[in-house]
Amino acid sequence: MSDVDAAITRAHHDEWARVVATLTRRFGDLDTAEEAAAEAFAAAVERWPADGVPPSPGAWLTTTATRKAIDRIRRENKRDDKHKEARMAYDDDPPEPPGAIDDDRLRLIFTCCHPALAMDARLALTLRMVGGLTVPEIAHAFLVAESAMGQRITRAKAKIKAARIPYRIPSADDLPARVTGVLAVLYLMFNEGYLATGPGTDPVRHDLTTEAIRLTRLVRALLPEDGEVAGLLALMLLIEARRPARVSASGELVALDEQDRGAWDTALIAEGHHLVRERLAAGVAPGRYQVLAAINAVHTSARDIRDTDWSQILALYDHLVRLDPSPIIALNRAIAVAELDGPEVALAIVDRLAEPLANYHAYHATRADLLRRLGRSQQSRAAYDRAIELAGNTAEIAHLTRRRDQLG
Known part of the structure; x- marks a missing residue:
């Protein structure tokens, strides 16, 4: 370049x-x-x-x-x-006062996350306008077709125009009503960086993960008592800590059970664990991001994959399912079930998710691994083939291809 x-x-x-x-x-x-x-x-x-x-x-x-x-x-x-x-517009307009938020990018995110728009619409529009994600990347994050996502963004713009929603910088009083949308935007930005789906991009986009963490730190400074802000920051830090071990020198994604844990960033892990303990000590019922952070805290506490406290992880997923009964959460919970109750029990759970996750590559990858563990190689190969077909990340495709080719 x-x-x-x-x-x-x-x-x-x-x-x-x-x-x-x-x-x-x-x-x-x-x-x-x-x-x-x-x-x-x-x-x-x-x-x-x-x-x-x-x-x-x-x-x-x-x-x-x-x-x-x-x-x-x-x-x-x-x-x-x-x-x-x-x-x-040819004149040099004086800049608008920054209001409660000094950072330009974060101010734009809060501005675009207007409560008059439906949550999905404000997330998609903000990711496109401010996050810089493409329509295919946003569609992948929401598990919908690109055409449907394009229409969603177009409708959001039309509603802004028809309802005359003002493009106004939010005040400090506006922040609590908008923070849920802002956190969701930052989480989706981070996820795209953590496992990039755009064609021709690096498999891990450090620019996006770093920016999402930076912005989340700023939100925490604005809303220090908000538990979900702290939870999201902890979650990002604990995931980012594993980044040095996630892609091999040959460009293949390295699964959690194969990672060199000595390469993890201990400073980020310590900060993430501190935030998780801080929220537990607060004695307030945790929200979605706080529970996800706690799950990652358990993973990063284990020096070896064999030391992982799967019973605690499953208990946390049971709590998370009550907060967020989404099929993706159910899929992740099934992975913990497989470690405790075996792959056959987990496969029955996964198979019930076939309809909502039919076009989600991780569903087929999880199913392929469970079938492999059960010795059902032919079915496992077919599931790996479907996962490879749907995956957009080159490092993940390399990992799935190797796993498939190792089948007997």
């Missing part, structure tokens, strides 16, 4: 959300903002290799996108007030 290509990639990661937000605020239309931003980045790809990277890439992109938006509005012959607004 050339220096110019690297600069464009960094600009896209750092500036996309800010440019879209600036244009949305000026023109009041998400579609215009996104299309103009896309044209500005396309212009950067064309011009920067010849002209050089500008001293202030963000300012260049914002100016170019603003002019593209004005040209678009004029071409479409919008109302007179749109023309006036477009002309005003």
